[in-house]
Amino acid sequence: MNAHELRVSPPAPPLRDHLPFGEPEGAPDRIEVTSRWFERGGRPWFPITGEIHYSRIPRERWSEVLGHARAGGLDSVATYVFWAAHEPEPGRFDWSGNLDLRAFIELAGAHGLDVIVRMGPWGHGEYRYGGFPDWLIAQGLATRTNDPAYLGLVRPLYAQIIAQIKGLTHAEGGPVIGAQVDNELYDQPDHLATLREIAEELGLRVPIWTATGWGGAQVPETLLPLYSAYSEGFWEDETVEWPAFAPFHFRYSEVRDDLTVGADLREALDGIATESAEPLKHDDRTPFATCELGGGMHVAYHRRPLVSPEDVANLALAKIGSGSAWQGYYMYAGGTQRTGAHGTEQESHATGYPNDVPALTYDFHAPIGEHGQIRPHHHYLRRHHLWLHEEGHRIAAMESIVGGGGDDPDELRWAVRSDGKSGYLFATTYQPPKRPIAAQPGVQFTVRFDGVAGDDGSVTVPTSPVDLPAGVSVAWPLRYALTEGLELRSATAQLLTRMDDLVVLAATDGVPVEIVLGDGTIVDLPVPPGPECFVDLDGVRLLILDDASANRLYKLPFAGRDRLVLADAPVYAEDGDLVVHPDAEHTAIAILPAPDGLEARGARLEPTGGTDWAAWTLTADDAGPMPVQVDPSPGPATAPEPRRGGPMERLSAPTDYTGAATVHVDVADFGDADRALLRLDWTGDTGRAYIGAAFVSDHFWHGRVWDIDLTPHREAVAEHGVRLELLPWRRATGVWVDPTVRGVQDGIAIDSATIVRVAKIRLSAAGER
Structure with a gap:
């Protein structure tokens, strides 16, 4: 039998008031940063952020993209401010059209999304010269340093950005909660600190100041290091079959750093070899936060990775199991490279970049594509995000303990994230198809919670061993409170969300669903998992969805309250309506609880019945191949x-x-x-x-x-x-x-x-x- 045991204790309290971030006591919706998690309004908070470049998306499509992002479970977006786009000539700034940063931030706020502004001055995103204007390059300054001539040009840029943000910061009741200075700067901590000082001197006040921390970067204490994790890299050589960094990200580990992301750029442009960087590290003073979990992958001419939706989703879940307290994706929505005086503004060999990338497309195979295509990983990630919206305040404060798994692909990879009394058990048999790992037969786990007295503190899941198929990742709840008096002791299904007295879980294909209550009762399912698999318990109702239905599930505000929506096509909420974007003539949609009536513009609406769910078929004559x-x-x-x-x-x-x-x-x-x-x-x-x-x-x-x-x-x-x-x-x-x-x-x-x-x-x- 493939049996595993782990003992977990209540985590030590985090350090507080030791970091120069956050807001003063008494601030509305106060944001704080502890050594292990973020807090908002007095309780732990698990941010979910996706990178969306306003300047690479037509302005008329902003609302659609932001709507899908919010429906996908993001609570915030991050965006580069590309200097070259906004100051194409010295002293001439342009904030018009799809360069209107202020309008983008306001629209994000209207969709319920916070914003992190990646201010530069140097950005990247495969933008020409990393976003530096050509006129700046021509001056031959010591850029990305505290050279006074360089800083003299940075100040007007920052002043312009800050003027765009005025009145929109969190302290002013707006959506801007954070700012990043520069990007992937590894050996100039004094310069990074100076950039924050300049921004604050110019009037910017935000609770979170960040810098990219990967590659052994030297980040000053005045900036919060954020990390990355990619399953592939177009920046590797064409001789590399699979990057050495990639397998690590499909295992559970508290190690945050990755020395190899962007290593070619670091070596080519900055002259810093990977070997000279600091080793991978774990930081006890700052929370495990990310800003670049690979939402897909770009392609270069010499190397063209094929990152799958499953790669994206399994890597992201592995980071939650490893202790992440902030999920940040790059990219979450693709876009199109801008065109300027020099033609298209992509980075290239002509600009001294190591890689030639496409002239226009920056699709990145993101969850939302360059032209608004909704990809499968938009749905896979939404499952994680529904769960984090419901449980994130508890998960953020839980400590991650690795139970097993390492380099050996035959060893079961598993971890527990726990507060010492309850938690989630993570296990995975997923690795990309170029190097898959095998199924795990006869798996069973016993977790002992030291924060619980007596036999109640020991949970064995499942009660009889099960085979864990190849290519899956799970996060099973342990000692989850269904009501004040009823406990879900364990389940071999994943928590998705809850609404009023309804708790929604999702089965995993190939894994039998076992629901065990606190008194040891094993609950029989009335029908196989699916939209009609309801289980009525004392004071609560369970809905156990099958895998495919879970990928169709949304939780959206509609008709005065949150409702569950099952849809065959992408859907989001906007101005009190539900907006559906089908690419087929017929689309099925179901809502729970149902509104008293439904009206459609742009399609014919036909009720198709239903018991708990109210269901309709939408027929759109202008949709389809x-x-x-x-x-x-x-x-x-x-x-x-x-x-x-x-x-x-x-x-x-x-x-x-x-x-x-x-x-x-x-x-x-x-x-x-x-x-x-x-x-x-x-x-x-x-x-x-x-x-x-x-x-x-x-x-x-x-x-x-x-x-x-x-x-x-x-x-x-x-x-x-x-x-x-x-x-x-x-x-x-x-x-x-x-x-x-x-x-x-x-x-x-x-x-x-x-x-x-x-x-x-x-x-x-x-x-x-």
């Missing part, structure tokens, strides 16, 4: 000779498209669809898309479809169609792609072309219940 005729084997095409460049002599992206295959795509009218994407399932090397003379999209093939947003170009598309310039795949070039797609033949092949039509449906309540 439209196949497009295209030559499946365009040609002839000739690839240019491979080139290398940049400080690390990596493969350079082709700029010569004279030998490209040209494909013309005629696009029929896509009706009144809210959004229309041309989706290409193809293989090749790189591609560019034009509508008329306008360069609208590019793609480094890496095994995923290429989505081209046609919506902003309706009239031009009707007149010109879409022109594709495609270069052929040539294995001999040496580009790294994932093993699962590596076997493609040289050349170009287009398997399909489809117009994906996405509708926008607004659902309003006719009454309240």
